Amino acid sequence: MREQTPSPSVYRFRPHWEVLPAGTQLWRLHASRFAAGQFKPFDPDDPAPGRFHGTPEDPYPCLYAATDPETALAETLLRSVRFDPATSMRLIPWASVRGRSLNAVRTRRELRLVSLCSGAALAAVCQDHLLLENEGPEHYARTRRWAREIRAQAPDAAGLVWGSKRNPSRRALVLFGDRLAGPAGGPLEALPYRSIADLGSPDGIKEANQLLEPLRSAIREPLHR
Numbered sequence: 511m512r513e514q515t516p517s518p519s520v521y522r523f524r525p526h527w528e529v530l531p532a533g534t535q536l537w538r539l540h541a542s543r544f545a546a547g548q549f550k551p552f553d554p555d556d557p558a559p560g561r562f563h564g565t566p567e568d569p570y571p572c573l574y575a576a577t578d579p580e581t582a583l584a585e586t587l588l589r590s591v592r593f594d595p596a597t598s599m600r601l602i603p604w605a606s607v608r609g610r611s612l613n614a615v616r617t618r619r620e621l622r623l624v625s626l627c628s629g630a631a632l633a634a635v636c637q638d639h640l641l642l643e644n645e646g647p648e649h650y651a652r653t654r655r656w657a658r659e660i661r662a663q664a665p666d667a668a669g670l671v672w673g674s675k676r677n678p679s680r681r682a683l684v685l686f687g688d689r690l691a692g693p694a695g696g697p698l699e700a701l702p703y704r705s706i707a708d709l710g711s712p713d714g715i716k717e718a719n720q721l722l723e724p725l726r727s728a729i730r731e732p733l734h735r
Contacts, residue, residue, distance in 0.1 A: 513694075517655075517659075518636070518655055518656050518658075519662070523634060523635045523663045525634055525635060525663070525667070526624070526625040527622060528622075528623050528624075528625040528626060529620060529621070529622050531617070532618060533616060533617060535614055535615070535616050537575060537576050537578060537581070537622050537684070538574060538575040538576070538577045538582055539574075539585075539610060539612050542609050542611045542707070542708065546611075546613035546698070546705065547697075548696075549687035550568035552571060554566055554569075554572060560574065561642075561653045561657075562574075562653060562659075562684045563650075563654055563657075565655065565697075567658060568658045568661060568662075570635045570687055572684050572685065573685045573698075574683070575683055576674065576677075577605065577703040580722065580725065581676070581677040581678070581680040581681070581682060583718060583721055584676040584677055584722070584725055584727070585675070585677070586606075587602045587606055588727060590645065591727070592696055598726065598728060600728075601730050602727060602728065604710060604715075604730050604731065606615045607710050607714070607715070607718065608710040610704040611706060611707050612701060612718065613701075613705045614700075614701040614704035615698040616698065616699045616701055617698060618697055618699055621685070622668055623667060623670060623671040624660055624669070625671055626641065626670055626673075635656070641653055642672050642675060661663075666689075667689065668685060668686060668689045669683055669685035669686050670684050671689075685697070695719060710732075712731075
């Protein structure tokens, strides 16, 4: 008989904190229909919600980002992509970048995040590395419940930050849109001079592949457009 996982609410968390100063530059890979600093609204019909998306019980908008452009690309594009024996590269299908943009943004104010960046920080919310490393819909349903409980026990948290799975030593994060309402213009300022507006275009593929090259990864050119 399969052991039932306890509800996160039975635990008492002691979160570790990390503060992003105002003026911190972040990078995000996102659907081009969203503006650079726009949060993705909660969608109950989303067929593939992410690791720390909102839930019907806590339907917050969210925005995933990273501390550098390589990590922003890797966190999304290298999921489940293995090295190709013929090229010794990780080859990313063009469909994965079609209709997507890479944008730099800058924080307009200090953001206080719950840290998941060490074993002690994960233990502080009664978790371990599996919270960040396991993949798949069943696991993500569990991690979304855990994020909901972290939010409940850390009502001042503007988001979560953790070590990138696909680019170790770099950071990835999620911001909670409902915790960041404030001055006109939102919490993030777009930096359009650093953007790749269309990752699926020939120029976009070229720029992205320059960033991905140290990770031995590349976007495949489409055979037909």
